[in-house]
Amino acid sequence: MPSKPRNRVGEVYGQLLVVRASERRTKSGNAFWWCRCSCGREREVPSDKLSHNTARKKPVVMACLVCSRELQVEAVCAKNDREERRRRLESERIRAELKGTVPERWLSLPLTDAHARERGELLFFRGTRCLRNHLAPYRINGGCLACAGQMPSA
Ligand SMILES: [Zn+2]
Ligand SMILES: [Zn+2]
Structure with missing residues (x-):
């Protein structure tokens, strides 16, 4: 019972x-x-x-179900914001170390994909290497510029 x-x-x-x-x-x-x-x-x-x-x-x-869904969406947005902030900090740190070894122009590019979208630009530079080990700016949606054969001149 x-x-x-x-x-x-x-x-x-x-x-x-x-x-x-x-x-x-x-x-x-x-x-x-x-x-x-x-x-x-x-x-x-x-x-x-x-x-x-x-x-x-x-x-x-x-x-209720409707509000729970809204709360969930807010939680996901907050999490994405935190991750994006972390990515930008990491990018700033790596770029500071690369100063003098890469074209100066790259260091004024946006820090991440999302950062480039915010600034309405097409390129960003995180200072990370692509799968083929190029150190190059990336195109939003497009990946590594060196892989695409579009390496910009310094
Ligand atoms: Zn509700
Ligand atoms: Zn590449």
Whole structure:
């Protein structure tokens, strides 16, 4: 006999307020709860997904399906921003070391593909070598200039 679930009505999880019990049960006998999101939509959530412990491995539900998707998109954007910042810092560091060994002009090119797009330019120079070991600027979408036989003159 599964024990009677703890009454969660009135509890708040992220953007969700538990509003009433559901008749639905998970395969393992967990109760579902109807929750109202701060946007007004309702979502049925199994009790094992309602937790304040966001550090645990099991995903927790903090919003309705629509808002969850938006939160996910925001998280991906934030992660991409962090990675892009890291790429630019790395590029700056490598380029500083290459100073004097590559054409000066390369060192004023954008730092990364995304940086070039931001500046409306076609070339960027990260200071990294291509698979064929060229040290050369890259074209956005196009890869290594030396590979493409378009090595610019210094
Ligand atoms: Zn919502
Ligand atoms: Zn190459």
